[in-house]
Amino acid sequence: MITKVKKIINYIIDYKNFWALSKYSTRFSINWRDRYPCLYDNSDTTPFDSHYIYHPAWAARAIIKIKPAVHVDISSTLHFCSILSAFVPVKFYDYRPADLKLSNLSSGSANILSLPFASNSVESLSCMHTAEHIGLGRYGDSLDPDGDLKAIAELKRVLAFEGNLLFVVPIGNKPKIMFNAHRIYTYKQIIEHFNDLELIEFALIPDYPSSDGIILDATEEMANKCTYGCGCFWFLKKISECK
Structure with missing residues (x-):
């Protein structure tokens, strides 16, 4: 005071x-x-939300490696799809459609529990910091304790063979629901939920001090040190693994 x-x-x-x-x-x-008082900006360093700075940066770097003709994003941060569209055509979908008007970017309405794509049809797909909210009612969606699992099933259904999925959720040492904000998963849970896909990369934005900011090629042990970290998973849908 x-x-x-x-x-x-x-x-x-x-x-x-x-x-x-x-x-x-x-x-x-x-x-x-x-007058428009801004009283708390006189700080020694520029503050930022590490989850929402690092995970789109990680995803953009992954997509540069993937080089897709078109990228489809499901409800990730608008900063990500809008900037990415300067380099790659992007189709963005959300339960609450965004009125975005940019070249190379289309924005539409979609329910992640029933995506408007044929099975095995999307070659480059992202859903980041989204699945943890599904079924908690925060965004007007129906209450469903397994809403996140149904969303994951849909993402896997529409992903093409040899297609890439960038999936980001909160990660910690204990699975829990912070109602009605989000879920926190363990690394093991996510790997089990996607056991039919190949993990290409796991990056971690820890909630403990890290000189790297985001840890590339992170381990399960690193994830288990977190209470509320951010896990960035790059999965590939191999043909042999889906037979």
Whole structure:
């Protein structure tokens, strides 16, 4: 509380000093009624949400290696699909469609429990920080304790043979539901849920200090040290594994 009061006092002092410095300038108007206090941005480093900075960066680098003709994304962060569309045609789908208007990007409505694609038809697919929400009602979807498993089944159904899936969820040492925000999975759970696909890469955004930020080629042991980390799984649907 004391810190907040100090920040408000400093804001008022800064306002008065800035007004004094700019009162002879005609480039902008400055009025107290137009104030917009930003009190917490004076920090030593730029803060960011490590989950939502690192996992799209990881996925973009994976897609550069995949080089798909078209990439399909199911409900990942809009920053990812919008930036990726500058380099690869992207088709984005969400339960709540986004009114995005960019070249190389189409946006449509889809329910992850019943995707509008034929089986084995999508060659490059991503669903990141999404499945953990399905069935919790947070976004207006129906309550279903197994909603995430049904979503995973749909992703595997539509993925083409020799197709790539980028799948991201919270990872920790104990599986639990933080109702109605999200689920937290163990590494073992995800591997079991996708045991019919080949794991190409596992990257980890840990909730413990890491000099690498995101750990590439991470291990299950690293994942099990987390309480709320972010697991980035790159899967491949091999023909031989799906017979």
